[in-house]
Every structure is written in C-alpha cells, then in structure tokens.
Amino acid sequence: LSASAHSFKCILVSAALFAENRRRLCQGLKAKEGIVSKSVVVLQGGEQKQRYCTDTDILFRQESFFHWAFGVTESDCFAAIDVDSGKSILFVPKLPESYATWMGEIYPKQHFKERYAVDEVHYTCDVSLPVLTQRGQNTDSGSISREASFEGISRFQVNNTLLYPVIVECRLIKTDMELEVLRYTNRISSEAHKMVCFLPCSLFQHHCYSQGGMRHTSYTCICGTGSNSSILHYGHAGAPNDKTIVDGDMCLFDMGGEYYCYSSDITCSFPANGKFTPDQRAIYEAVLKSSRAVMAAIKPGVKWTNMHRLADRVHLEELVKIGILKGNVEDMMKVHLGSVFMPHGLGHLLGIDVHDVGGYPEGVDRVNEPGLRSLRMGRLVQERMVLTVEPGIYFINHLLDQALANDAQSCFINNQELARFRSFGGVRIEDDIAVTADGVELLTCVPRTVEEIEAFMADSAKPFSPVVSSEKF
Ligand SMILES: [Mn+2]
Numbered sequence: 001l002s003a004s005a006h007s008f009k010c011i012l013v014s015a016a017l018f019a020e021n022r023r024r025l026c027q028g029l030k031a032k033e034g035i036v037s038k039s040v041v042v043l044q045g046g047e048q049k050q051r052y053c054t055d056t057d058i059l060f061r062q063e064s065f066f067h068w069a070f071g072v073t074e075s076d077c078f079a080a081i082d083v084d085s086g087k088s089i090l091f092v093p094k095l096p097e098s099y100a101t102w103m104g105e106i107y108p109k110q111h112f113k114e115r116y117a118v119d120e121v122h123y124t125c126d127v128s129l130p131v132l133t134q135r136g137q138n139t140d141s142g143s144i145s146r147e148a149s150f151e152g153i154s155r156f157q158v159n160n161t162l163l164y165p166v167i168v169e170c171r172l173i174k175t176d177m178e179l180e181v182l183r184y185t186n187r188i189s190s191e192a193h194k195m196v197c198f199l200p201c202s203l204f205q206h207h208c209y210s211q212g213g214m215r216h217t218s219y220t221c222i223c224g225t226g227s228n229s230s231i232l233h234y235g236h237a238g239a240p241n242d243k244t245i246v247d248g249d250m251c252l253f254d255m256g257g258e259y260y261c262y263s264s265d266i267t268c269s270f271p272a273n274g275k276f277t278p279d280q281r282a283i284y285e286a287v288l289k290s291s292r293a294v295m296a297a298i299k300p301g302v303k304w305t306n307m308h309r310l311a312d313r314v315h316l317e318e319l320v321k322i323g324i325l326k327g328n329v330e331d332m333m334k335v336h337l338g339s340v341f342m343p344h345g346l347g348h349l350l351g352i353d354v355h356d357v358g359g360y361p362e363g364v365d366r367v368n369e370p371g372l373r374s375l376r377m378g379r380l381v382q383e384r385m386v387l388t389v390e391p392g393i394y395f396i397n398h399l400l401d402q403a404l405a406n407d408a409q410s411c412f413i414n415n416q417e418l419a420r421f422r423s424f425g426g427v428r429i430e431d432d433i434a435v436t437a438d439g440v441e442l443l444t445c446v447p448r449t450v451e452e453i454e455a456f457m458a459d460s461a462k463p464f465s466p467v468v469s470s471e472k473f
Pocket residue numbers: 265348388390430
C-alpha cells in the first residue's frame with residue numbers, strides 16, 4: 001500500500017504485513033484452550049469524529065487493534081476473521097452519493113478487496129453485526145471501551161432549547177478582541193504557508209510530514225526548555241510548548257513521527273546555545289552512562305524491572321561523583337532515592353501505540369515501589385520486542401522538597417550542592433531499540449555524546465534561534 005502517491009523516500013507498507021498479523025492471530029487463538037470451533041473475531045475500526053458539536057472533522061487516526069489486523073486507513077469500518085479458516089471479511093460504510101461531491105470518488109467493494117487483500121468485502125448496512133469490541137483494559141491508560149453515558153442526568157431539569165439561539169447570535173457578531181485574534185491566526189497561517197518557522201515542534205512535524213510522509217506524530221510533542229525540561233509531559237494544552245528558548249537553557253525535545261500507524265519515541269537533550277556548561281555536561285553524561293549501561297545489559301531473559309534498577313544505580317553513583325549525593329549507593333537504593341530524580345519508568349514497549357500493549361499480561365503484577373510502579377512493562381525481555389530506553393535525571397522541586405523532608409532520604413542529600421540545580425530542569429536520553437537474540441539493535445540515530453552534540457551544533461546546525469513569544473490576550 002502506498003501511503004502517498006507522491007512518496008519521496010517513504011517505504012511502502014504491504015497488505016501482506018497485516019495478512020501475516022491475522023494469520024498469527026488465528027494461530028494464537030487456535031492454540032488457546034477453550035476456543036470454540038467456528039469462532040469469529042469481530043473488530044470495530046475507529047470512527048470519524050467531529051469537534052464537539054461542529055461539523056469540523058478531527059484528523060482521523062485508525063484504532064490500533066484494527067490497524068494491526070487490517071491496515072485499513074478509512075474510518076467507520078468493521079472486520080471479521082474466521083478463526084478456523086483464516087478468512088477475512090471487511091465491512092465498509094455504504095457512502096451517500098453526496099460523498100463523491102465533497103470527499104471524492106466512492107470506490108466499489110472490489111477496490112477495498114484488492115487494496116487490503118481481504119477475502120470478502122461487504123457494506124456495514126448489509127450485515128447485522130454483533131458489535132463485539134473485544135478490547136480489554138489498557139494497562140497504561142487504565143481505559144476500557146465503555147458506553148458513553150452521563151450518570152445522574154435524570155436528577156437535573158434540562159432545558160436544551162433556550163440557550164442555543166442566543167449563543168449563536170452572540171457568536172455571529174465579533175468583538176474587537178475576537179477580531180484581533182482572528183487577524184493573528186490569519187497572519188500566522190499565511191506566513192506559515194510561505195516559510196518555515198523556528199519552533200522545534202513545528203519544524204519536526206514539517207520534516208516528518210514533508211520528508212517522510214508522516215501525517216501524525218506518535219504523541220503530542222514535548223519541547224521543554226530551562227526549568228520546563230523537568231516537566232515530564234510538558235507540551236499539553238495548559239503548557240503548549242510556548243516558552244521562548246533562552247541562551248543557556250537546556251532543551252529537552254521528546255518527539256516521534258508516526259508512519260502508517262507505527263510509532264517512534266525519541267528524546268534529545270542539549271544546551272540551546274550548543275555548548276554544555278560543566279553542570280550540564282555532568283548531568284548529561286550521568287544519564288548517558290545509565291542509558292548505555294542498560295543497553296549493554298539488555299538481552300532476552302533479563303527482567304525489565306532490573307534494567308530500571310540498573311539505571312537508578314548508575315544515576316546515584318554519578319550524583320555522588322557530582323557531589324549532589326553522599327553516602328552508600330546500596331543504602332540509597334533501599335530508600336528508593338533514584339525515583340526522586342527519575343520518577344518515571346525506564347522505558348516501555350513501542351509499536352502501533354507509543355505505549356504499546358502487552359506490558360502486564362495476566363500473572364505479571366506491577367512492583368509497587370516508587371519509580372518501578374511507573375514502569376509500563378513488568379515482564380521479561382524477549383527477542384523481537386521493541387522498547388524505549390529513556391533514563392533521565394530531573395530536578396523537580398516538589399519531589400526534592402519531599403525527599404528533604406524525609407529523614408531516610410535527606411541524609412544522603414548535599415543540599416548546598418543541590419540548590420544550584422533547582423532551576424536546571426532535566427535531562428532525558430531516549431532511544432528506541434529492538435531486542436535481538438543476544439542483545440539489542442539500536443533504532444535511533446542521533447548525536448549522543450557531548451562531543452558529538454557540540455560538533456553537530458557548531459557545524460551544520462542552526463541552534464534554535466530565540467523566538468518571540470506568541471501574543472497573549
Ligand atoms: Mn517514551
């Protein structure tokens with residue numbers, strides 16, 4: 001399947017990839033105890049949704065299980081797989097004639113049969129389907145697909161006719177301030193058509209899309225600088241990557257492009273001006289050391305929880321060398337001091353979802369200890385797993401204050417040295433790896449050592465120029 005008619009260096013994803021997935025699924029199901037003959041797997045694809053009550057489409061992204069099994073890019077489909085025979089049936093919506101006017105050609109069923117290499121194609125309306133969403137609980141989000149309903153709505157007296165026309169009239173007539181914002185959005189959008197702007201997130205997305213055919217990123221870009229680089233999931237709606245990059249700041253850019261629903265998840269940390277200060281170098285090299293120690297240790301059979309502990313141990317050893325900590329590292333491990341500096345897990349499975357499924361199968365429980373309880377995978381490492389390795393050291397004020405208030409931890413902290421790092425932010429180094437028969441294959445390829453980064457930024461790079469903050473109203 002060609003992802004784009006004008007692909008540059010895009011790889012082509014074959015329908016055979018998904019046929020293979022279905023075959024493996026049937027094989028796995030048949031081997032399962034208690035499987036009844038003539039079983040049929042029914043999957044529901046993602047639905048095209050609109051922004052709240054408007055008719056503006058939200059950019060569609062296929063539901064991950066459905067994508068894994070069929071690689072279908074269209075919305076609102078169902079699919080069935082006959083487990084015994086492996087026969088696959090795709091159900092596509094029967095589109096109204098007006099679709100051809102607004103959305104383009106309406107393809108016949110044969111088109112989908114060929115494009116997705118399935119055995120049969122039917123219209124969803126022609127078959128009465130039992131809607132069996134067989135999704136379980138996602139161990140990362142804790143979400144289960146559930147019926148949308150508003151509990152207790154009957155307790156309220158609802159009037160849904162009065163408000164609406166009044167609001168519509170208000171919205172029809174724009175105020176001065178609204179006009180200012182509309183001028184702004186227009187000016188920015190117009191400029192963007194003519195030039196590439198300086199923000200890392202937008203540059204990143206542009207490169208991924210224009211050079212790699214990636215319409216989506218795997219997750220919202222995290223572009224923290226200065227003290228914001230210690231905010232683990234910076235970049236959300238309340239902090240939309242809008243801080244001006246300042247000379248002397250550390251940058252922490254965690255961004256991954258998604259191609260045909262397959263993810264990547266990479267973090268680079270570096271000084272905005274291209275030159276590490278001694279403190280920046282010390283923290284950065286401590287994280288790099290743990291990253292490389294973990295990668296050298298990963299092979300089939302090792303416990304992921306032990307890889308997390310290994311990263312913690314290296315961080316603590318290095319923080320002692322830097323002078324922020326003092327004392328015996330084994331004793332620090334006993335009071336989970338590592339989690340003060342790395343509260344998140346070492347890394348996670350990666351695939352169609354950036355936090356891919358399978359981290360905690362039946363019988364594998366989370367280790368309920370600081371840091372370790374954030375791990376998104378608790379099982380043994382196996383060949384052909386793809387994982388992120390993303391150790392980090394962060395100076396998060398509320399965690400530091402908690403540790404200082406805890407006698408068991410504060411005795412290891414040299415608060416005078418620590419004070420200097422209070423607004424440092426954080427460093428994360430995140431690479432994606434595939435587990436091989438006896439080690440790892442590093443999938444990520446970016447400058448990693450201090451020397452490589454400094455040479456890269458001095459040579460080819462344009463260190464990100466400080467930009468004017470977006471206007472506030
Ligand atoms: Mn990650």
